[in-house]
Amino acid sequence: xxxxxxxxxxxxxxxxxxxxxxxxxxxxxxxxxxxxxxxxxxxxxxxxxxxxxxxxxxxxxxxxxxxx
Amino acid sequence: xxxxxxxxxxxxxxxxxxxxxxxxxxxxxxxxxxxxxxxxxxxxxxxxxxxxxxxxxxxxxxxxxxxxxxxxxxxxxxxxxxxxxxxxxxxxxxxxxxxxxxxxxxxxxxxxxxxxxxxxxxxxxxxxxxxxxxxxxxxxxxxxxxxxxxxxxxxxxxxxxxxxxxxxxxxxxxxxxxx
Numbered sequence: 370x371x372x373x374x375x376x377x378x379x380x381x382x383x384x385x386x387x388x389x390x391x392x393x394x395x396x397x398x399x400x401x402x403x404x405x406x407x408x409x410x411x412x413x414x415x416x417x418x419x420x421x422x423x424x425x426x427x428x429x430x431x432x433x434x435x436x437x
Numbered sequence: 438x439x440x441x442x443x444x445x446x447x448x449x450x451x452x453x454x455x456x457x458x459x460x461x462x463x464x465x466x467x468x469x470x471x472x473x474x475x476x477x478x479x480x481x482x483x484x485x486x487x488x489x490x491x492x493x494x495x496x497x498x499x500x501x502x503x504x505x506x507x508x509x510x511x512x513x514x515x516x517x518x519x520x521x522x523x524x525x526x527x528x529x530x531x532x533x534x535x536x537x538x539x540x541x542x543x544x545x546x547x548x549x550x551x552x553x554x555x556x557x558x559x560x561x562x563x564x565x566x567x568x569x570x571x572x573x574x575x576x577x578x579x580x581x582x583x584x585x586x587x588x589x590x591x592x593x594x595x596x597x598x599x600x601x602x603x604x605x606x607x608x609x610x611x612x613x614x615x616x
Contacts, residue, residue, distance in 0.1 A: 372611045375553035382554065383472055383561070384577045386464035389481060393459040396488045400452060 440505040447495065459488050462506060465578060466513050472573040473517040475562060483520055487513045503587050510578070511588045514570055521566065553614060560610035564603055567591075571599035572607075 389395075440461070446454035466487050470480045490512050491498075498508050561569060567589065574580045574588055575596070585596045 372553060372614050375550050375614075376557065376607075376611070378550060379554045379557045380576060384468060386467040386471070388463045388467050392463055392481070392484070393456045396459050396485050397452065397456045399485060399489055400455065400492055401489075403450070403452065 441500065444495065444498070444505065447492075455488075455492055458505075462509055463488075465506060466509060468578060469510055469513045469573055470517060472561070472577055473514065473566075473569060474520065476558075478520070478524075483516055484513075487516050490516065503584070507580070507584050507587050510574065510580070514574075514588055518566060549614075553611060556610045556614075557607055560607050564606060568599045568603040568606070571596055572603040575600055 438457075440458065443454050443458050443461075447458070463484070466484050467480065470484050470487070474480060474483065487509065491509055494512075498505065502508075503511070561572070564572065570589060571585055574585045575582065580588070582593045582596045582600075585600075586593050589596065589599075591599075
C-alpha cells in the first residue's frame with residue numbers, strides 16, 4: 370500500500386463524525402429556561418407599589434417625631 | 438431552509454428550531470472537537486457545551502462577518518483550547534485496542550495501514566494546538582484558508598504557514614515507511 374493512499378484513508382477516518390442519535394434532543398433538554406416575559410404595565414405597577422410602600426414607610430418614621 | 442431562516446425563528450422564541458440548527462451542524466462540531474481533543478476526552482459533553490454557548494450568545498452572531506458554521510466552529514475551537522488548558526498533561530496510550538478497524542484487504546495491507554494510521558494519529562496529537570487546528574479545519578472540515586483565519590483570528594498567511602508546518606510534520610511521521 371502506498372503511503373499517500375494510507376494518508377487519504379487516515380484523513381477519511383479522522384473526518385468521520387460519530388454523533389450519538391439523541392444528541393440534538395440532549396442539547397435542547399439542556400437549554401436554559403426562557404425568561405418569563407414581563408409586560409411594561411406590570412413593571413409600572415411594581416414600581417408604583419414600591420414607591421407607595423416607600424412613602425408609607427417614610428411617613429411612619431416621620432410620624433414618630435410628630436407631637437401626638 | 439437556510440441557517441438565517443432558522444435563526445430568525447429562534448429569535449422569535451421558537452426553541453425547537455434550535456434543534457434543527459444543531460442537527461445541521463452537529464457533525465462539523467463533533468468532527469472538530471474529536472480531532473482537537475486528545476483521545477479519551479469527553480467529546481459529547483464538550484460538543485453540547487459548544488451548542489449551549491452558541492444559544493446563549495446568539496445575539497452576538499454577526500452574519501456579515503462570518504457564516505454561522507464558521508462562528509460555531511470558532512466557539513468549538515475556543516472550547517477545546519479552554520478544555521486543554523484545564524486538563525493535566527495527558528500521556529497518550531497507543532497500546533490499547535486500535536481505533537482503526539481493519540478494512541477489507543490483505544493482512545499485510547491491514548497491518549501496514551494500521552501502522553500508518555497509528556503514526557499519523559500520534560503525529561497529529563503532538564502538533565501544537567494552532568497547527569492542529571489549521572489542519573483539522575482546512576483538511577478535515579474543508580474550510581477555506583480565509584475561514585480558518587476567521588476562526589483562529591489570524592491572517593491567511595499565518596494559516597498557510599501553520600498548515601504547511603502541520604503537513605510537513607505529518608509527512609515526516611511516515612518518512613521511513615516503505616512506498
